[in-house]
Amino acid sequence: MISQPAQKYRRFDAIQLPDRQWPNVVLDKAPIWMSTDLRDGNQALIDPMSVDTKMRFFLALVDMGFKEIEVGFPSASETDFNFVRRLIEENRIPDDVTIEVLTQAREDLIARTVESLKGAKRAILHMYNPIAPAFREIVYRTDKAGVKEIAERGTRWVKEMTAKQPETEWFYQYSPETFSSAEIEFAKEVCDAVTAIWQPTPDHKMIINLPATVEMATPNTYADQVEWMHRHLNNRDSIILSVHPHNDRGTAVAAAELAVMAGADRVEGCLFGNGERTGNVDLITLAMNLYSQGIHPGVDFTQMDQIRQLFEETTQLPVHPRHPYAGELVFTAFSGSHQDAIKKGLAVQKADDYWQVPYLPIDPADVNRSYDAVVRVNSQSGKGGVSFLLQQHAGFELPRRLQIEFSKVVQKVSDSSGREINADNIATLFDKEYVQVNSPYQYMGSHIVDEESHQVLSHVVVKYQQQRIELKGQGNGPLDAVAKAISEHIGETVTVADYHEHGMSAGSDATAVSYVEVKVGEHATVFGVGQDQNITTSAIKALLNGVNRFINGTNPEIVENVAAG
Numbered sequence: 001m002i003s004q005p006a007q008k009y010r011r012f013d014a015i016q017l018p019d020r021q022w023p024n025v026v027l028d029k030a031p032i033w034m035s036t037d038l039r040d041g042n043q044a045l046i047d048p049m050s051v052d053t054k055m056r057f058f059l060a061l062v063d064m065g066f067k068e069i070e071v072g073f074p075s076a077s078e079t080d081f082n083f084v085r086r087l088i089e090e091n092r093i094p095d096d097v098t099i100e101v102l103t104q105a106r107e108d109l110i111a112r113t114v115e116s117l118k119g120a121k122r123a124i125l126h127m128y129n130p131i132a133p134a135f136r137e138i139v140y141r142t143d144k145a146g147v148k149e150i151a152e153r154g155t156r157w158v159k160e161m162t163a164k165q166p167e168t169e170w171f172y173q174y175s176p177e178t179f180s181s182a183e184i185e186f187a188k189e190v191c192d193a194v195t196a197i198w199q200p201t202p203d204h205k206m207i208i209n210l211p212a213t214v215e216m217a218t219p220n221t222y223a224d225q226v227e228w229m230h231r232h233l234n235n236r237d238s239i240i241l242s243v244h245p246h247n248d249r250g251t252a253v254a255a256a257e258l259a260v261m262a263g264a265d266r267v268e269g270c271l272f273g274n275g276e277r278t279g280n281v282d283l284i285t286l287a288m289n290l291y292s293q294g295i296h297p298g299v300d301f302t303q304m305d306q307i308r309q310l311f312e313e314t315t316q317l318p319v320h321p322r323h324p325y326a327g328e329l330v331f332t333a334f335s336g337s338h339q340d341a342i343k344k345g346l347a348v349q350k351a352d353d354y355w356q357v358p359y360l361p362i363d364p365a366d367v368n369r370s371y372d373a374v375v376r377v378n379s380q381s382g383k384g385g386v387s388f389l390l391q392q393h394a395g396f397e398l399p400r401r402l403q404i405e406f407s408k409v410v411q412k413v414s415d416s417s418g419r420e421i422n423a424d425n426i427a428t429l430f431d432k433e434y435v436q437v438n439s440p441y442q443y444m445g446s447h448i449v450d451e452e453s454h455q456v457l458s459h460v461v462v463k464y465q466q467q468r469i470e471l472k473g474q475g476n477g478p479l480d481a482v483a484k485a486i487s488e489h490i491g492e493t494v495t496v497a498d499y500h501e502h503g504m505s506a507g508s509d510a511t512a513v514s515y516v517e518v519k520v521g522e523h524a525t526v527f528g529v530g531q532d533q534n535i536t537t538s539a540i541k542a543l544l545n546g547v548n549r550f551i552n553g554t555n556p557e558i559v560e561n562v563a564a565g
C-alpha cells in the first residue's frame with residue numbers, strides 16, 4: 001500500500017439527491033429474484049460447469065422456487081448453447097419458470113442467441129453494453145453517442161430477430177453495464193432510447209437492469225442512483241426495474257436491500273454470493289434477511305445443508321463456515337455466556353410465539369439445522385453449554401452446583417488439549433467422573449427396613465478392598481441411614497447436603513438418576529451420581545460415588561485411614 005492513496009485513487013462522486021425517499025421505506029414484500037448462478041456465477045468459475053452440472057443446478061434452483069433463471073451466454077460457447085437446447089428439447093422448464101440468456105449487442109451473437117431459444121415457450125433475452133466513461137474511452141474508443149448507438153442498434157436487432165420466432169413469448173432485458181460508474185443522466189438517456197425502440201407496455205413490461213458491475217461506493221450512494229432512475233426513467237409503469245449488485249466493497253447485500261427500498265422491483269444475484277471477483281450479491285442472505293423480519297421471500301432454503309453441498313460440488317468452491325444462515329458454524333456458540341443465554345432462551349421459547357432466543361436471529365430448525373449443533377464446547381465455554389450437551393446427548397439434568405463443578409472438569413480437559421470437546425466425550429467424561437466411581441466402595445446390594453418409629457435401618461453390602469462387607473446404619477430416611485453407616489466406617493461424619501433425582505427414559509428401560517451432594521466432616525461438598533432402575537438404589541449409589549470421589553480426590557489421608565481399618 002502507498003502512503004498517499006489520494007495520489008492514486010479518487011473519491012467516488014455521489015449524485016445529489018437531497019429529497020431522497022428510500023431511507024423511510026419499510027420493506028414489506030420480497031422482490032422478484034433472478035438467479036444468475038448459471039451465467040454470472042458460472043463465468044467466474046475456474047472450471048465452468050458442464051451441461052450435466054448446469055442441469056443439476058438448474059433443477060435445484062427450480063426446486064428452491066426461483067421463477068427467473070439466467071441459464072447462460074449461448075452465443076459464447078457450445079456448452080451454453082447445448083444446455084439451452086437441452087432445457088427446451090427435454091421440456092425441463094416448468095410453466096411458471098422463465099429462462100434468461102445474455103448476449104452482447106452484436107448482430108451475429110444476437111442471431112445465435114435467438115437461435116438457441118427456438119421452441120422455448122417464454123424467454124428473457126438480456127442484452128448489455130458498457131456505458132461508463134472508462135469503458136467508452138478504453139474499451140470502445142468512442143463517445144457517448146457511440147455507446148448509445150450500440151445499445152439502440154442492438155435493441156433493433158433483438159426486436160427484428162425475435163419477431164421471426166413468434167412461437168416464443170419474448171421479454172427483453174437491457175443492462176447499461178457499468179451503470180454504477182456512469183453519469184446518471186446519460187444512463188437514463190440510453191435506457192430511455194432502448195425503451196423507445198422496444199416499446200414495452202404496462203401489460204408487457206421490459207426489464208431495465210442497473211448493474212453495480214463494480215461496486216464503487218457505499219450502499220446509500222447506489223440507493224440514491226437507483227431512486228434517481230426510478231423517479232426519472234420514461235415509461236416507468238412499463239418497466240421492471242432490476243438491480244445487479246457486485247460485492248467489490250463487501251456491501252452488496254446492503255446495496256441490494258437499500259436499492260429495493262429505493263424502488264427496485266427485482267434483484268439479480270447468485271447463491272452464496274458467487275460471481276465475478278468478490279461475487280454477485282448473495283441471494284440466500286437477502287432472502288433469509290427478509291424471512292427473519294417475518295416476510296416470506298418466495299424462495300425456500302429449508303434444505304440449507306443440501307443446497308450448500310450442491311453448491312460446493314457444482315462450483316468447486318467452499319462455503320465459508322461463517323457464511324450467514326448457511327455456514328457450518330453459524331448456529332454454533334462456543335463461548336460460555338452465549339451458550340448460557342441460548343440454553344435459557346431455548347428452554348422458554350414456545351412453538352407458537354415470536355422467536356426470541358438470544359444470539360440466534362432465526363430458528364435453526366427452519367433451515368433444517370438441529371439444536372445439537374448450536375452449542376459446542378471448548379476452553380471458552382461455561383457450565384451452560386456443557387450441561388446443555390449432556391442433557392441433549394445423555395439425558396442428565398444436572399443441578400446447578402453440579403453444573404458448575406462438572407464444567408470445571410470439562411474445562412480442564414479442553415484447556416489441556418486446546419481443542420473442542422464433543423458431546424460424546426463430555427458424556428464419557430461425566431460417566432467416568434461421577435457414575436463409574438467404584439473404589440474404594442463398590443455397591444453390591446442393600447436392604448432397607450422402614451421401622452414404625454420412622455427410623456430406617458440400612459444394610460448396604462459393598463465390595464471393599466476385594467472383600468464383601470456389610471455397612472449398617474440407622475437414620476431418618478434411607479440416605480441418612482446409609483450416610484451414617486459410611487460415617488462409621490470412614491471415621492468422619494458424612495451428611496447429604498443436597499439431593500436431586502429424575503427419570504431417564506420412559507417404559508420398561510426407565511432408570512432413575514440421583515445426584516447427591518455429599519459433605520464429609522467440614523470439607524467442601526462433592527457430588528456423586530447414581531443410576532438404577534430402583535430409585536432408592538440409585539440414591540445409595542450416588543452417595544457412595546460421592547464418598548468415593550471425596551476419598552480419591554480430596555482427602556487422600558482418609559484413604560489411608562480407611563485402608564488401615
Ligand SMILES: CC(=O)SCCNC(=O)CCNC(=O)[C@H](O)C(C)(C)COP(=O)(O)OP(=O)(O)OC[C@H]1O[C@@H](n2cnc3c(N)ncnc32)[C@H](O)[C@@H]1OP(=O)(O)O
Pocket residue numbers: 040043073075076077103104105106109128129130139140150177213276
Ligand atoms: C459484466 C459481465 O459479466 S458481461 C458478461 C461477460 N461474460 C462473458 O464475456 C462470457 C462470454 N463471452 C465470451 O465468451 C466472448 O466474449 C464472446 C464469445 C461472447 C465474444 O468473443 P470475441 O468475439 O472474441 O469478443 P470479446 O469478448 O473479446 O469482445 C471484444 C469485442 O466485443 C466488443 N464488445 C464487448 N462487449 C460488447 C457488448 N456488450 N456489446 C457490443 N460489443 C461488445 C468490444 O468492444 C470488442 O470489440 P473489438 O473487437 O472491435 O475491439
Ligand SMILES: CC(C)C(=O)C(=O)O
Pocket residue numbers: 040102128175177178209211212213214244246
Ligand atoms: C451483464 C451485466 C448485467 C453484468 O453482469 C454486470 O454488469 O455485472
